[in-house]
Amino acid sequence: MKTSLLLTLACPRCQSRFTVSAERSEETEIMEGALLSAGCGANFSIIRGIPRFLPPDLTAAKKATAAAFGYEWTHYTELTAEDRDEFLDWIKPLDPGDFAGRVVLDVGCGKGRHIFLSTQFQAKEVVGIDLSDAVESAFQNTRHFPNVHVVRAEAYNLPFADRFDLAYSIGVQHHLPDPKQRFLSMNKRVKPGDRAAIWVYGKEGNQWIESFVDPVRIHLTSKLPKAMTQAISFMLALPLLAALKLAYGLVHRNHGLLWLKKRLPYSEYLGAISGYSFAENYWNVFDHLVAPRAFYHRRKEVEDWFRTAKAQQVEITQRNNNSWRATGLKTSKPLAAAGTTGST
Numbered sequence: 290m291k292t293s294l295l296l297t298l299a300c301p302r303c304q305s306r307f308t309v310s311a312e313r314s315e316e317t318e319i320m321e322g323a324l325l326s327a328g329c330g331a332n333f334s335i336i337r338g339i340p341r342f343l344p345p346d347l348t349a350a351k352k353a354t355a356a357a358f359g360y361e362w363t364h365y366t367e368l369t370a371e372d373r374d375e376f377l378d379w380i381k382p383l384d385p386g387d388f389a390g391r392v393v394l395d396v397g398c399g400k401g402r403h404i405f406l407s408t409q410f411q412a413k414e415v416v417g418i419d420l421s422d423a424v425e426s427a428f429q430n431t432r433h434f435p436n437v438h439v440v441r442a443e444a445y446n447l448p449f450a451d452r453f454d455l456a457y458s459i460g461v462q463h464h465l466p467d468p469k470q471r472f473l474s475m476n477k478r479v480k481p482g483d484r485a486a487i488w489v490y491g492k493e494g495n496q497w498i499e500s501f502v503d504p505v506r507i508h509l510t511s512k513l514p515k516a517m518t519q520a521i522s523f524m525l526a527l528p529l530l531a532a533l534k535l536a537y538g539l540v541h542r543n544h545g546l547l548w549l550k551k552r553l554p555y556s557e558y559l560g561a562i563s564g565y566s567f568a569e570n571y572w573n574v575f576d577h578l579v580a581p582r583a584f585y586h587r588r589k590e591v592e593d594w595f596r597t598a599k600a601q602q603v604e605i606t607q608r609n610n611n612s613w614r615a616t617g618l619k620t621s622k623p624l625a626a627a628g629t630t631g632s633t
Contacts, residue, residue, distance in 0.1 A: 290319045290335050294438040297392070297416060300326035301342055301448040309335075318432060333448075338432065339424050342442040351420065351443070353511075353581040354464050359421030360515040361579065362400040365572045366426040371565050372402045373409075378561075379459050379488040379614055382604060385410035387484070391454035394418075396444050396475045397461030401427030408434050416449070418442045444471045453479050457486040463584045472594045481621035485600075487614070492585040494611035497554070499585060502577060510578040522575035529574065530567055538563030558609040591615050 290309075298307050305328025313321040315338075322335040334341050347355075377384065388410035395404050398417030404427060407415045414436045417427055424441045431437045442448050444458075444465065456479050462468040468489065476485045510518045540549050541560030553559070562570055588605060591613050595603045600617030608614050 290322075290338055290340050291317055291435070291438060292319065293414075293436075294340070294416070294440075297414075297438070297449055297452060298324070298340070298440075299448060299450040300328055300331055301344075301442070301446045302326065302331050303328035304450070305329065307333075311335075317435065337425065337428070338439075339428055340440050340442075340448075342440065342446075342448045343420070344443055344446065347420075347443070348466070350466060350581060355421035357511065357515070357579040357581060358399065358419075358464075359423050361572065361575060362421070362423035362426050364519070365568070366400050366430065367568075368400075368402050368405055368430060369566065369569055371569055373406055376403050376406050376459070378608065380457060380486050380616070381606065381608075381614055383455075383484075383486055383616060387455060388412045391483075392416075392452060394449070394453040394456040394475070394478060396447075396456060396458040396471075398427050398439065399423045401430040401439065403457070403459060404431050404437055404439070405434075408437060412436070412455075414438075416440060416453075418444070418447065420444065445474050447474060447478055449478050451478050451480060454483045455479070455486075456484075459488045460490075462487065463489045463586060464580050464582060466582070468584055468586065469590075469594050469597070473598055476598045476600070476619055479619045481619050484616055484618050485598075486616035487591075488608070489591065489613055490583060490585045491607065491612045492587040492590075493607070494609075495585050498577075498611075503583065506578050506580065506583070511581045515579065518579050519575055522578055523571055526567065526571035526574050529570060533559060533563040533570065555611070558611050561609050586613060588613060 295307060303326060305326050307324040307326060309322060309324055311319045311322040318338045319335055320338045324333045324340060388407050390413050393407045393412045393415045395417040398404055398419050400423055401417060404415050404417040416438045418440045420443050424439050428439045456475050458475055462471045465471050472487060479485050510521060537559040540553060541563050591605055595617045599620050601620050603617035605613060605615040
């Protein structure tokens with residue numbers, strides 16, 4: 290943990306600042322130590338360079354979700370060439386210029402790929418949080434940046450002051466028990482007049498996933514040992530690779546085959562991932578099979594989250610005909626209405 294993080298941290302119990310006790314340091318990082326709340330006296334450990342704010346009363350469902358994605362991001366730790374374009378597509382209409390000079394919060398940072406990109410986009414400071422063991426990978430992937438911090442914490446009770454200029458959460462809250470409350474918790478840490486952005490699974494366009502894949506995931510693959518689910522994912526990724534290269538990739542790149550694109554099932558999404566490496570798509574399959582829970586949200590639900598947050602300049606658009614990306618400005622006082630724009 291870099292000592293500059295103390296400017297951002299606030300006790301999740303009383304919102305007081307911390308004093309730090311360092312037991313072992315490496316260059317700019319406090320690797321082992323503790324944080325002591327000036328208000329309530331609560332004590333939180335720093336282990337392997339990462340401050341830990343895990344609540345003692347985590348539910349079994351949250352523990353299972355953290356274990357699933359912790360396994361994924363500690364086994365697939367590489368940062369890939371596809372990450373940049375995919376991230377920018379997830380956060381449209383935001384672009385690299387929206388990060389420049391800003392203090393950024395990544396809620397559900399996984400292995401740290403979006404933290405890494407935020408620094409490339411010239412963010413002033415980036416803080417990533419995750420509930421799972423993925424923080425170990427995120428720390429190793431980003432510790433060389435002087436303006437990056439990784440924290441282990443729960444999204445519903447973030448240990449920060451309200452000082453972020455931009456917060457985002459990509460593909461995380463639809464795996465948690467109360468997605469709306471999680472969004473509101475993140476939005477609370479954004480300064481008035483600044484922006485929050487999310488990407489979530491859509492109800493629209495995912496009917497076959499809910500009908501055929503979800504029952505298998507819920508009743509079988511999420512309950513198996515992770516190594517077994519990984520083996521199943523590998524076997525499924527092989528025919529997927531053939532379909533992507535021989536059909537979806539060809540159609541996706543050839544505008545003259547638009548008539549065929551309209552007839553291929555799930556063509557927007559599968560065409561979009563047809564150029565990814567085998568490893569990326571293999572772990573995408575694992576991602577879909579390992580989660581203990583997954584919610585699929587209608588556009589009206591996403592609108593309700595931003596309406597409850599009293600956000601301004603809300604923009605909600607559909608991505609690949611199967612998910613929603615949304616962003617809005619936090620306000621300091623209630624509005625009569627929060628507008629939204631149409632899908633693209």
